[in-house]
Amino acid sequence: MSTQATHAPAATGTGAPEPHARRWDGxxxxxxxxxxxxxxxxxxxxxxxxxxxxxxxxxxxxxxxxxxxxxxxxxxxxxxxxxxxxxxxxxxxxxxxxxxxxxxxxxxLTNYGTGHNATKEQAVDALLIQAERRVADSPSYPLTVVQRGDEVGFAIVDEGDVRVGSAEEPLADVPDASVDGRRVTAVPGWDVVPYTALISDTALQQRVVDLRVPVSDDADDGSIRTREGSTGQVYSSALVHDEAADTLTNTETGAVYRATDEGRFVSADGEALAVGWRVNVGLENFTRAFSDDTYSGPLLRITVWTFGFAIATVATSFLLGLVLALVFDDPRLRGRRVMRTLFILPYAFPAFLSALLWRGMLNANPDYGIVNQLFFLGTRIAWLDDPVLAKLAIIGVNLWLSFPYWFLVCTGALQSLPGDVMEAARIDGAGRWRTFRSITMPLLLVSTTPLLIASFAFNFNNFTLVYMLTGGGPRFTDTSATLGHTDILISMIYQLSGVAGGRADYGLASALSIVVFVIIGTISALAFRRTRRLEEVL
Amino acid sequence: MATTTTRPTTTDRPRVRRGRWFAEVGWKYPVAAVVIVYAAFPLVYVLSAAVARTGTLTGSTELFRTFSTANFEALNASRFWTWGVNSLVVGGATAIGSVLMGAAAAYAFSRFSFRGRRGGLTALLIIQMFPQMLAFVSIFLLLLALGDVVPALGLNSTVALICVYLGGALGTNTFLMYGFFNTVPRELDEAARIDGATHAQIYWTIILRLVTPILAVVGLLSFIATFGEFILARVILTSPERWTLAVGMYGWVSQELNANWGLFAAGAVVAALPVLLLFLALQKYIVGGLTAGSVKG
Amino acid sequence: MRKTAALPVAMVATVALLAACSGGGDTTSSAEPTSGDGAGAGTSLTVWVDENREPAVAAAAEAFEESTGVTVELVQKNFEDIRADFLAQVPTGEGPDITVGAHDWLGSLIVNGVVDSIDLADVEDDFEPVAVEAFTYDGQLYGLPYALESIALVRNTALAPDPAPATFDEMVAAGRAAGTKLPFVINTNGTTGDGYNYYPLQTSFGAPVFVQEEDGSYTNEIGMGGEAGHAFATWLGQNGMAGTGVFSTDWTDEIARQEFADGNAPFAITGPWAITGFEEAGVDFAVEPIPSAGGQTAAPFVGVQGFFLSAQSDNALLAQDFLVNYLSTPEAQRALHDADPRVPALLQVAEDVSSDPVVGGFVAQVKNGTPMPSIPEMADVWDHWNAAEAAIISGSADPVAAWDKMLADIQASIGG
Missing domain, CATH: 1.20.58 (Methane Monooxygenase Hydroxylase; Chain G, domain 1)
Structure with missing residues (x-):
C-alpha cells in the first residue's frame, strides 16, 4: 500500500499514469x-x-x-x-x-450568574424558603398526615391532645381521636395516611411539604409545617408572595418588594432581596465590557502579551518540531522508531500534570527547583516571580508541551511531499539547504499553514497552561485588578467575570468571550486569506 | 537496510568515511540523546512519585529516594482498569470517527469547487477559536434535552460523550488533512475519472491510500486529545463505572490538599503506555512511505 | 453516474428497518412513567457524594432503603466539581436531592437560591456549636454538618521534645535550637501566597478578615485594617525573606510537608490532610494549638463539611428524613469520620475519637477557631489577600503600603 503511495506520483510524472491499468466498474x-x-x-x-x-x-x-x-x-x-x-x-x-x-x-444577553441563577419561580421559592423561620423556642410535635377527600391536613399530638387542621381550618382539638404513642391512628372525619403510603406518592409528598396549617385564627401565631412527615414545627414567614401584583411583602417591616426588569425584587427605598433570576438584559453586558475602567489599563498590556505569547509559542514549537522531523527523517539512523516515540513523551502525559510539574521544577530556591539546581549551577532565579522571566518560563514550558505535536505533524507532512519533485531537485544538483528552502519548505507550508493558524488560535485561548503554571502572576503592582504579567485575554475574562473566583457573572463572561472571539476570528480569517496564495503554488 | 549499502564502501578509506558518517548521520545520535533528555526529564518526577511511598509530586529535588510498588498495586484496588477500558473505547471510537469524517470533509474541500468552499473552510477554522467557557453548562443542557428523546444520547452515556467529541472533530481534523490532500496531484483523480471511476471510488481507493500517513497522524492526535480530556467528560459521565481515565484520575488530585499524587503518577505512567504503543505501531504508516521511496532511490 | 433508483430502494429499506426498530422504541417509552406500587418503591433519592465518603453514606442509605423501600442513588463526583455543578444543575430540575459540600459555599448557594433550609429539631444540640453556626446563614440552618477541620501546629517530638511553646517567637527559638535546616515550615503556596494558612497568625494580632457579630456571624465590614492589620503586615515583613527568613515564598504545600516529613523542620503549621504522610514517613509528632504571634489567641479558619438539601428537590420530605434521621445518627457520623478522619461534628463521636492524640489535638485547635466566612464577599478577598501576603513575605513590597493597597482593592471589589 505504501509502495503504491510513492510510486503513483512518480508514475504520473513520467506520463504513464498507473490508474489506467485498473478497470473501474462504476x-x-x-x-x-x-x-x-x-x-x-x-x-x-x-x-x-x-x-x-x-x-x-x-x-x-x-x-x-x-x-x-x-x-x-x-x-x-x-x-x-x-x-x-x-x-x-x-x-x-x-x-x-x-x-x-x-x-x-x-x-x-442575559444576566446569568451569581444571584441570577434560575427562573423567577425558583427565585421566589428560594426567597420564601429563606424567609420562613421557626418560631423561637417553639416545640416539635409528633405529626400524622390526614386526608379528607382531596383535602390534606395534619394531626398533631400536643401534650396528649390531638389537634387537627388543614390549610383553610386552623388547628382544633379533636377529643375522640385515637393515639398510639407518637402517632395518631384514627381521626373522625379524616383518613389517616400511613407513612408508607405517603412516601410512595410523590405528588402527595409535595403537597404535604407545601402545606401550612395555621396554629390559630391569628396569622401571627405562625403555622405548622412538616419537613419529613412525622414531626411538625411552628414556623412563620417574614415574606408573603402576591402573585397577581408580582410583589413580595415583608410582614415585619411592611416593605413591599416589586419585581424589576433587572431580575430582582426591589423595595421602594432601593433595597433588593438576595435571590434574583435570569432575565434578558440586551446588550448591557457588552457595554459593561467596554466601559469598566478598572480593566482598561491592563487591557492593552494583556492584549499585547496574548499575541506575543501565542506567536512565540507557535513559532518556537513549530521550528523545533520541524527541525527534529527533518533531522530524524533519515533512514540511515538506527533505532529511530524508538527515538521518535521518546520524543513524543511530553504529549503522552496530561497537560495539567505537566504544568504543575514545571511549576514545581521552576521553584526559585535551588533546593526545591531542579531547573535552577541542575542547569543554573544552583543560583537562585525567581522564574515565576519576575515579569520577564515568568514570560520566558511560560513560553519555554509551552514549547516543551507542544513541540511533539509539530514533530508529529511535520513528520507526517514530509512523507506526503511528492517524491518526484524532491528527486528532480536532487538530480538538478540543488544543495540540501536550497532544496529545503525552495522546495521542501514551501510545500510543507501549504499543508501546515492552516494548522499554524489553528495552533495560534488555540494558544490564544490556552487558559489551562496559564492557570496551572503561573496563575497569571506575577501580579501587576500598579492596578487594582487581580491580573498579572502572564495573564492572557481568556484568563482575564475568567478573573473579570469572577468565574475563577466563585462569584461568576456568566453573562459578562460570555459577552467578553464573544468580543475576544470576534477579534481573534477576524485576525485569523485575514491570515487565512493570505494562504490562498500559498495554495496557488500547486 | 541503508547501512548495508554503505558498508562495502567504508572499507576503502575508513577514516574519511567515518568522518563523513559522523557529519551526515552520526551527530544525530547525540542530538537525539539531548532531545530525549529534554522530553523525558520532567517526567522522571512522575516516575519517581509513582514508585515513592510519599504522596508528593514536586516536594523535593531528590528523586527515587524510596522504592515501592504500592502505588501500582493500589491501582488494582481502584477502578483504574475499568476507566482504562472506557478510555480506550471512547478514544478509539473518536479517533476512527474523526479520521473518517475529517478525511471526507477534507476531500470535498480539496477536490470539489463549490460555492462557499473558501467560506466554509474559513468558518471551520474560526469556529475552533470560540472560547468554550460555557461548554460545561451548554452541553449539559443539550444532553438533558436529547436524553429525554433518545436515552442513548443522554447524560451518563458513553455514546453521547463520543458524539460530543465528534462534534469537535471536524474543525481541527479537516484542517490537518486538507493541506495534505492538496499535496496529492490532481492528475491522479482526473485520470481515474476519465477511466470511469466514481468520485467515491477515487476517494476510497486512490486518495485515502496516498494520505495514509496523515490519517495515522490524525487518528493518533485525536486519540491523545480524547484520552486526556476531562472537562466535558466529567460533566457528561455521572457514574464512576463509566468514567474515563482522565476523569477518574483527575479526581484523585482535584482536591488540592488531599491530592494523591503517588497514585496519580502511577496511573499516568500506565496510561501513557497505550499512547506510546499506538505511536510505535502507527509509525509504520506515518513513515512507511519514506522507507519505500528511499529503497527505490 | 447514479441511477434515480436509489431513492425508492432506500425508502423500502427504511421502512423495513423502521418496522424492526419501532417495537424497541415503544418499550423504552412505556417503561418510564409507571410509578411504584409498593411502599416507597419507584421513588428515589439522588445523593451526590465524593469518593472518600461514599462507603459511609452508602451504609446510611442502606438502612434508609430497608426501612422505607425508597431507592437511594449515590452519584460519585469530584468534590471540587460539586459546587459549580450543583449551581448549574439544580435549576434544571436534574440536580440531586442531597449533596455533600463545604460550609463556605453557603453564601453562593443562598444567593443563587439552590439550597433548602433544614431543621435538626431536637438533635441540633448534639452537634458542635461551631459546626452548626457555620451552616447557619442569617439565623437559619442550611445543612447537616459532619466534620470540621482546621490547621494546627505539628511538632516533631524527636527534634523539639518540649511541649507547645506559648508564643510564636519561642517556637522559632525552639526550632532554631533544634539545629535543623529550617526552624519551621508553612504552606505559602509559592509565590501565589496563602491567606488561609497564615490566618491564625493574623488573628493573633486581632485582625479578622471580616468583623464578626456577637453571635459569631460575619458582617461584610473588613476587619483586617487599622493598627492591628498594620502590625501583622509589619511583623510578616520582618520575618519574611528580606528579614529573619522564618517565612518563605519558596514553600508550597508539598514542600512544607516534605521538609517536615524529612525531619528538616521541627515545626509545621498544617492540617489533617498531611497527617497520613507524616505517619508513613515514620515521624513522631504531636498536634498542638498554634502559638500566638501578636498576643491574642491564634484562631485558624474552621472549615465544616456537611450535606446540603436542594431547593428544587421533588422528594424534599424523604430527603429531610434521610438527613435528619439517618445521616445524623452516631453510627452514620462515626462511619463518616472513619472514611475521612477529621474532627467529628457530632459531640458524642468527637468524644469517642478524642482519645486519639492526633484527632484530640485538632479537636482542641478547632475549639479556638472561627468558621471560614461563607458570605459571598469572601470570594473577592482571596486573590488580593494572598497576593499581598506573598509580596510582603518575599520582601518585594513595603508591608504597610501593600497591606493598605490590598484593603482598598478588596473594598473596591466588594463595592463599598
Missing amino acids: RGGGFLVKLALMALVNAVGVSVLWAAYAQGSWAIFAASLVLLVTADWVYVSRRALPLKYVLPGLAFLLVFQLFSMAYTGYVA
Whole structure:
C-alpha cells in the first residue's frame, strides 16, 4: 500500500499514469453499502422523530427533521456532491459545537450568574424558603398526615391532645381521636395516611411539604409545617408572595418588594432581596465590557502579551518540531522508531500534570527547583516571580508541551511531499539547504499553514497552561485588578467575570468571550486569506 | 537496510568515511540523546512519585529516594482498569470517527469547487477559536434535552460523550488533512475519472491510500486529545463505572490538599503506555512511505 | 453516474428497518412513567457524594432503603466539581436531592437560591456549636454538618521534645535550637501566597478578615485594617525573606510537608490532610494549638463539611428524613469520620475519637477557631489577600503600603 503511495506520483510524472491499468466498474458493492447506511440513518432518524413527537420536544423534532431531510436529499441528489462528504462531520458540528456557541450568545444577553441563577419561580421559592423561620423556642410535635377527600391536613399530638387542621381550618382539638404513642391512628372525619403510603406518592409528598396549617385564627401565631412527615414545627414567614401584583411583602417591616426588569425584587427605598433570576438584559453586558475602567489599563498590556505569547509559542514549537522531523527523517539512523516515540513523551502525559510539574521544577530556591539546581549551577532565579522571566518560563514550558505535536505533524507532512519533485531537485544538483528552502519548505507550508493558524488560535485561548503554571502572576503592582504579567485575554475574562473566583457573572463572561472571539476570528480569517496564495503554488 | 549499502564502501578509506558518517548521520545520535533528555526529564518526577511511598509530586529535588510498588498495586484496588477500558473505547471510537469524517470533509474541500468552499473552510477554522467557557453548562443542557428523546444520547452515556467529541472533530481534523490532500496531484483523480471511476471510488481507493500517513497522524492526535480530556467528560459521565481515565484520575488530585499524587503518577505512567504503543505501531504508516521511496532511490 | 433508483430502494429499506426498530422504541417509552406500587418503591433519592465518603453514606442509605423501600442513588463526583455543578444543575430540575459540600459555599448557594433550609429539631444540640453556626446563614440552618477541620501546629517530638511553646517567637527559638535546616515550615503556596494558612497568625494580632457579630456571624465590614492589620503586615515583613527568613515564598504545600516529613523542620503549621504522610514517613509528632504571634489567641479558619438539601428537590420530605434521621445518627457520623478522619461534628463521636492524640489535638485547635466566612464577599478577598501576603513575605513590597493597597482593592471589589 505504501509502495503504491510513492510510486503513483512518480508514475504520473513520467506520463504513464498507473490508474489506467485498473478497470473501474462504476457502481458496485459500494452502492449497496451506501444503501444500507442510508436505510440505517433513516431508521434512526425516523425513530428519533417519533420519540421527539411523543415527548413533545419540538425543538429536537424540528432539528432532526431538518437533518434527516437534508441527509436524504444530499445522498440521493446528484447535485450535492461536496455535501456528501462534508455532511457527516457537519451534522455533529452543528448539533454539538454550534449549540454551545449559540448558548453562549444567548447567555451574553442575559444576566446569568451569581444571584441570577434560575427562573423567577425558583427565585421566589428560594426567597420564601429563606424567609420562613421557626418560631423561637417553639416545640416539635409528633405529626400524622390526614386526608379528607382531596383535602390534606395534619394531626398533631400536643401534650396528649390531638389537634387537627388543614390549610383553610386552623388547628382544633379533636377529643375522640385515637393515639398510639407518637402517632395518631384514627381521626373522625379524616383518613389517616400511613407513612408508607405517603412516601410512595410523590405528588402527595409535595403537597404535604407545601402545606401550612395555621396554629390559630391569628396569622401571627405562625403555622405548622412538616419537613419529613412525622414531626411538625411552628414556623412563620417574614415574606408573603402576591402573585397577581408580582410583589413580595415583608410582614415585619411592611416593605413591599416589586419585581424589576433587572431580575430582582426591589423595595421602594432601593433595597433588593438576595435571590434574583435570569432575565434578558440586551446588550448591557457588552457595554459593561467596554466601559469598566478598572480593566482598561491592563487591557492593552494583556492584549499585547496574548499575541506575543501565542506567536512565540507557535513559532518556537513549530521550528523545533520541524527541525527534529527533518533531522530524524533519515533512514540511515538506527533505532529511530524508538527515538521518535521518546520524543513524543511530553504529549503522552496530561497537560495539567505537566504544568504543575514545571511549576514545581521552576521553584526559585535551588533546593526545591531542579531547573535552577541542575542547569543554573544552583543560583537562585525567581522564574515565576519576575515579569520577564515568568514570560520566558511560560513560553519555554509551552514549547516543551507542544513541540511533539509539530514533530508529529511535520513528520507526517514530509512523507506526503511528492517524491518526484524532491528527486528532480536532487538530480538538478540543488544543495540540501536550497532544496529545503525552495522546495521542501514551501510545500510543507501549504499543508501546515492552516494548522499554524489553528495552533495560534488555540494558544490564544490556552487558559489551562496559564492557570496551572503561573496563575497569571506575577501580579501587576500598579492596578487594582487581580491580573498579572502572564495573564492572557481568556484568563482575564475568567478573573473579570469572577468565574475563577466563585462569584461568576456568566453573562459578562460570555459577552467578553464573544468580543475576544470576534477579534481573534477576524485576525485569523485575514491570515487565512493570505494562504490562498500559498495554495496557488500547486 | 541503508547501512548495508554503505558498508562495502567504508572499507576503502575508513577514516574519511567515518568522518563523513559522523557529519551526515552520526551527530544525530547525540542530538537525539539531548532531545530525549529534554522530553523525558520532567517526567522522571512522575516516575519517581509513582514508585515513592510519599504522596508528593514536586516536594523535593531528590528523586527515587524510596522504592515501592504500592502505588501500582493500589491501582488494582481502584477502578483504574475499568476507566482504562472506557478510555480506550471512547478514544478509539473518536479517533476512527474523526479520521473518517475529517478525511471526507477534507476531500470535498480539496477536490470539489463549490460555492462557499473558501467560506466554509474559513468558518471551520474560526469556529475552533470560540472560547468554550460555557461548554460545561451548554452541553449539559443539550444532553438533558436529547436524553429525554433518545436515552442513548443522554447524560451518563458513553455514546453521547463520543458524539460530543465528534462534534469537535471536524474543525481541527479537516484542517490537518486538507493541506495534505492538496499535496496529492490532481492528475491522479482526473485520470481515474476519465477511466470511469466514481468520485467515491477515487476517494476510497486512490486518495485515502496516498494520505495514509496523515490519517495515522490524525487518528493518533485525536486519540491523545480524547484520552486526556476531562472537562466535558466529567460533566457528561455521572457514574464512576463509566468514567474515563482522565476523569477518574483527575479526581484523585482535584482536591488540592488531599491530592494523591503517588497514585496519580502511577496511573499516568500506565496510561501513557497505550499512547506510546499506538505511536510505535502507527509509525509504520506515518513513515512507511519514506522507507519505500528511499529503497527505490 | 447514479441511477434515480436509489431513492425508492432506500425508502423500502427504511421502512423495513423502521418496522424492526419501532417495537424497541415503544418499550423504552412505556417503561418510564409507571410509578411504584409498593411502599416507597419507584421513588428515589439522588445523593451526590465524593469518593472518600461514599462507603459511609452508602451504609446510611442502606438502612434508609430497608426501612422505607425508597431507592437511594449515590452519584460519585469530584468534590471540587460539586459546587459549580450543583449551581448549574439544580435549576434544571436534574440536580440531586442531597449533596455533600463545604460550609463556605453557603453564601453562593443562598444567593443563587439552590439550597433548602433544614431543621435538626431536637438533635441540633448534639452537634458542635461551631459546626452548626457555620451552616447557619442569617439565623437559619442550611445543612447537616459532619466534620470540621482546621490547621494546627505539628511538632516533631524527636527534634523539639518540649511541649507547645506559648508564643510564636519561642517556637522559632525552639526550632532554631533544634539545629535543623529550617526552624519551621508553612504552606505559602509559592509565590501565589496563602491567606488561609497564615490566618491564625493574623488573628493573633486581632485582625479578622471580616468583623464578626456577637453571635459569631460575619458582617461584610473588613476587619483586617487599622493598627492591628498594620502590625501583622509589619511583623510578616520582618520575618519574611528580606528579614529573619522564618517565612518563605519558596514553600508550597508539598514542600512544607516534605521538609517536615524529612525531619528538616521541627515545626509545621498544617492540617489533617498531611497527617497520613507524616505517619508513613515514620515521624513522631504531636498536634498542638498554634502559638500566638501578636498576643491574642491564634484562631485558624474552621472549615465544616456537611450535606446540603436542594431547593428544587421533588422528594424534599424523604430527603429531610434521610438527613435528619439517618445521616445524623452516631453510627452514620462515626462511619463518616472513619472514611475521612477529621474532627467529628457530632459531640458524642468527637468524644469517642478524642482519645486519639492526633484527632484530640485538632479537636482542641478547632475549639479556638472561627468558621471560614461563607458570605459571598469572601470570594473577592482571596486573590488580593494572598497576593499581598506573598509580596510582603518575599520582601518585594513595603508591608504597610501593600497591606493598605490590598484593603482598598478588596473594598473596591466588594463595592463599598
